[in-house]
Amino acid sequence: MSTVFFAFLFAVLPGQAAPDSPKIKALVAAEKAAGNDYMAIVRSDVRAARELKAMMDVDELKAGPDFLAASGLVMNLPGYEGRLLSHEWAMTALFLGVPEAGKRVMLTWDRLQFDGGRYTRFGQIKGMPDKQGVRPVLNPDPSGPPPIVGQILEGTAPAAGANNAELKSLMESDQKDRENVKTPEDWDRMSANDVPRRARVLALLNDGKATSGADLYNAALVLQHGNGYRDYMLAHELTLAAIAREYKEAAWLVSRTYDRMLQNGGHAQRYGTQKTGGRDGNTFFVMDADLPGPSDTMRKLFRAASRAETKKGLEEWLKSVDAPAG
Numbered sequence: 001m002s003t004v005f006f007a008f009l010f011a012v013l014p015g016q017a018a019p020d021s022p023k024i025k026a027l028v029a030a031e032k033a034a035g036n037d038y039m040a041i042v043r044s045d046v047r048a049a050r051e052l053k054a055m056m057d058v059d060e061l062k063a064g065p066d067f068l069a070a071s072g073l074v075m076n077l078p079g080y081e082g083r084l085l086s087h088e089w090a091m092t093a094l095f096l097g098v099p100e101a102g103k104r105v106m107l108t109w110d111r112l113q114f115d116g117g118r119y120t121r122f123g124q125i126k127g128m129p130d131k132q133g134v135r136p137v138l139n140p141d142p143s144g145p146p147p148i149v150g151q152i153l154e155g156t157a158p159a160a161g162a163n164n165a166e167l168k169s170l171m172e173s174d175q176k177d178r179e180n181v182k183t184p185e186d187w188d189r190m191s192a193n194d195v196p197r198r199a200r201v202l203a204l205l206n207d208g209k210a211t212s213g214a215d216l217y218n219a220a221l222v223l224q225h226g227n228g229y230r231d232y233m234l235a236h237e238l239t240l241a242a243i244a245r246e247y248k249e250a251a252w253l254v255s256r257t258y259d260r261m262l263q264n265g266g267h268a269q270r271y272g273t274q275k276t277g278g279r280d281g282n283t284f285f286v287m288d289a290d291l292p293g294p295s296d297t298m299r300k301l302f303r304a305a306s307r308a309e310t311k312k313g314l315e316e317w318l319k320s321v322d323a324p325a326g
Contacts, residue, residue, distance in 0.1 A: 019069035021060075027051060027073055041076055048073040049082065056295040061089075064096030071104055075111070083112040084270060084290075091254060092298050095243055102153035102244050109237070114139060116265060118229075121237065122150050145237045146205045149216075152241040160212040160245060167204060170197055171218035174225060194225055210238075213247025220250065224257045232261035252303035263288070270294055271302065272310035285320065286313035 019025055027048040034040035052070050055061050061070060071089035074082045087108035093101035110124040119141030126135035151157035174197055177190045201222045204210060210219050220238035223231050236257035242250035259269035268290040277284035289310050293299075296306050305313065 019066045020063040021055075021066045023051065023055065023060075024066050024069050024073075028069055031073060042078065045074055045077045045082070049077050049085070052085075056298075057292065059295050059297050061295060062297060064093045064098040064101070067096065068093035068098050068101055068104060071108060075108070080115060080267075083108070083115050087112050088270065088294055088298065091240060091243075092301060094240065095248075095251065095254075095301050099155070102155060105240055106150065106153050109240075113233075118265075119144075121145055121233075122153075145234060146208070146210070148208065148211060149237050149241045152244045158211075160215075163212050163214045164204065164209050164218075167201065167210060167215050167218040170201055171221050173197065174222045194222075197222055198226055198231070205238075213242040213245030213250065216242040216245065217247055217250040217253065220253055220257065224253065224260060229261060229264045232257055232264055236261055251301060255299075255302035255304045271299060271304035272313060273304050275313075285317035286310060287317050289314050 019028060027044075031041060031044045031048065034044045048070075052061070052073065061067060067089045071086045071093065074085045074089075076082070077085070087105070090101055090104040090108045094105050106122040107124040110120040110122050114120050114125045118139075120137065120139050121141050121144045123137045123140060125138045127138050129135050148157060174194070177193050181187060181190055201219050205219055210216055216238045220235040220242065223238070224235035226232065226235070236254065239250045239254045239257055243254065255271040256273045259271050259273045263269050263274055268288045270290050270293045272286050272289040272293070274286075275284035276287050291311055291314070292307050293310070294302075294304075299306055304310075
């Protein structure tokens with residue numbers, strides 16, 4: 001990819017609330033001083049990433065505007081880590097109620113998908129202008145998320161309607177099927193029931209029948225029990241929209257759907273929420289985690305175990321690997 005082309009691709013961010021932290025204000029000023037020099041911007045972002053990760057290591061990032069500014073500062077960081085950090089900080093800003101965070105989440109999500117070789121979901125990644133000056137959307141998903149998701153995140157959605165009773169019923173049946181699952185037959189029964197349930201949830205979403213935070217959460221809870229990347233991706237998008245609707249009960253599912261999607265895409269999970277075990281249902285392990293990962297503040301917001309707890313869980317798994325058989 002040429003530098004000229006990439007200059008059109010990299011993020012040009014709209015105005016946003018000023019960060020609270022003097023350290024982050026200095027990092028923002030340094031990036032602005034780079035002007036339109038692409039390589040100078042990238043170098044600035046690499047330096048910013050070092051400082052921001054050091055701040056995260058001591059849990060110094062706390063305020064919503066700081067998380068949003070941090071998200072922008074690593075938007076053009078080379079490598080996949082920049083995509084992860086940018087999205088994680090943006091969704092934290094969203095949870096903390098920063099008004100501009102919804103639009104940022106759409107951009108960071110599309111960058112994450114695009115750089116992972118997948119379809120973009122919200123039309124946020126654009127290429128060079130054509131002869132008419134129009135910048136085409138790159139790799140758009142022919143069947144992206146329901147329109148309500150993007151409308152909520154960008155702040156243009158109509159007011160939420162009453163909670164959808166059928167979606168609640170589908171969620172409750174999904175949860176009931178997961179009670180006392182012990183035998184292989186139980187697992188097979190549950191999996192068989194999941195298929196038509198997910199299909200019905202998708203139909204309701206496509207028909208515009210999910211508008212409230214509770215609706216989006218209920219739909220996500222069913223879809224995250226799917227068996228593929230697209231199910232987990234859509235479930236994560238729905239949880240973010242639920243958070244934007246101020247349905248904070250969805251917080252725990254934000255981290256779970258994110259981790260599940262990353263694992264399915266061949267990456268280590270970031271929050272350490274996904275545990276694996278046998279069909280006996282008794283012993284589960286954290287088998288992978290991208291440590292140190294998100295800060296403890298971020299983990300607490302999204303109801304995930306602390307860094308120390310996640311590290312301990314991974315160590316327990318490795319000990320079991322090396323334990324004598326029998």
